[in-house]
Amino acid sequence: MQTLKGPGLFISQFIDSSAPFNSLDGLAAWAAMLGFKALQIPCHHPHIFDLNKAAESKAYCDEISGKLAEHGLVISELSTHLEGQLVAVHPAYDLAFNDFAPEALRHDASARQEWAVNALKKAAKASSHLGLSAHATFSGALAWPYFYPWPPRKESLIKAAFDELAARWRPILDEFDKYGVDVCYELHPGEDLHDGVSFERFLAAVDNHPRCNILYDPSHLRLQHIDYVGFIDAYHQRIKAFHVKDAEFTTSNKSGVYGGYQAWIERAGRFRSLGDGDINFPAIFSKLAQYDYPGWAVLEWECCLKESEQGAREGAQFIRNHIIPVAQRAFDDFAVTDDSDATARKMLGL
Template sequence: MKEIKGPAIFLAQFISDKPPFNNFKDICHWASNLGYKAIQLPTSNSDLFDLKKAAQSQQYCDEVTGIAADAGLTVSELSTHLQGQLVAVHPAYDEMFDNFAPQAVKGNPAARTVWAKEQLMLAAKASQKLGLKTHATFSGALLWHTFYPWPQRPQGLVEQGFAELAKRWLPILDCFDEMGVDVCFELHPGEDLHDGVSFERFLAATNNHPRVNILYDPSHFVLQQLDYLAFIDIYHERIKAFHVKDAEFTPNGRSGVYGGYQNWQDRPGRFRSLGDGQIDFKSIFSKLTQYGFDGWAVLEWECCIKHPEDGAKEGAEFIKHHLIRPTDKAFDDFSRAETDTQRNNRILGIK
């Protein structure tokens, strides 16, 4: 068994124009002072982290890791969640997802897709220069508008959708492979990769590409009512990244999984700060440790009730409390007997 690293924190939800959240040095010291050991770094804010420069300059990457190290931190992964989303966008979502794109490609879906794929390629090269082995992202979606089969989906539609998604991602995956970095897709409603079955479809469409892996976030499975512990048993070999995020699901007589277009506070399924939801993190950390996961346990704060700074402060201690140092011996080793073939034969009744 190997030991999970942590605690780490995803910075995306904390970046703002106010100190200490408005520059890389100060936000690193803020995270370190809370007890975090690593940061998952979003790449969509060039004021915080210049992705293009990182892909081109080892010196810049060394400066970034140096600033983090001065605060007692390392970088766990880069994140291209927003850019990954734009690799595949159904036209129904064009206008809303244009908010994730730079001005130069807004209103031009084809150019936006090209830009998104280029961003992922840059992230692969930047990850390699930073010495990272895993990368966090979204898959994008061409089929999400058909997730509930009414009207009935035409025959072959799902297969064609995943074939096209794979076609767009394969050059990106090959680039990450060349850089020696795993792509960890966060399985998330709104993405074509949102559960185990859809992940398997994509994996098959990419010919079981070795860089297709999973960012495990149990909160999204609670909201889908998927067994998040059994998921680890099934897919542990592909789980290469981990978001520690809590959630709760309390259905009522007025709404359920789909949420009735309500705001987050009123939905039956809600994201919560660590320890405030329903997720069995003791079992999650036990299973991941059992299966040898040695990546970072990364807090992702998304709570509809608690202040983010309080969630971050509590989250560091929560993760630290759940980390498991694996045992190097069996509990009953004290009673172990040396191998004796003749004695074993007698116990087995073999003459």
């Protein structure tokens, strides 16, 4: 058994135009001061982390690793959530996601998709240069506009969507496989991979590809009323990344899981800072320890109420308090007795 690593911090929500949040060195110094041990780094901020350079140059990656090491930090994973989103965009969301792509490629869906695929492939090589074993991303979505079956569900529609999604991702998965890096899809409403069943369908469509894995985030499962602890029992072999994020669901007489188009603060289901929601983290950390989860516990801070720096400060300590240093021996070893076949047969009266 091994003790999971942490606390890590996904820095995407903290990058800003003002110091210390406008440079990797500033973010690293700040995160280390709060007690974080690793950063999960997004790939769409070249002034923080230049993906093109990282894919081309191991020397650049060594420089980045060295800069973080000066603060006692490492990289947990790279993230291509925005790029992954652009691998598959339904036309209904074309304008909504345009700003995720470079300005020159906006309004050209084909060029935008090609750029996204190439970015993912670059992230595979960059991850290898950095010595990483897992990568965080989104799947994108073709079927999502039809998630609620009205008009009645059409199996041919869903099959075509997942077949196409698999065809787009298969070359990317193969590229990650070449570099020995797992692709960890964050299961998230708005993505075609948003729960266990949709992940299983995609996994089958890519022939159980060994690099097709899960970024486990209990908050998204909680707001869908999924058994997020039992989820670990079902999928622990594919869970290779972990966002520690809290949420709450308060039953309302006016709205439910779809939120009524309201702002986050008004919804029945809301994201909260760690410890302020209703996620059962002791059970989650116990399950992950039980199944020998090999990766990092990474804070993703999202809260509709609390200030972000306070959430990060409290979150680092929260994760430290929940990591279970796993036992290296059984608690009842002191009482071990003879375990030979002969003794066993005598005890059974044989």
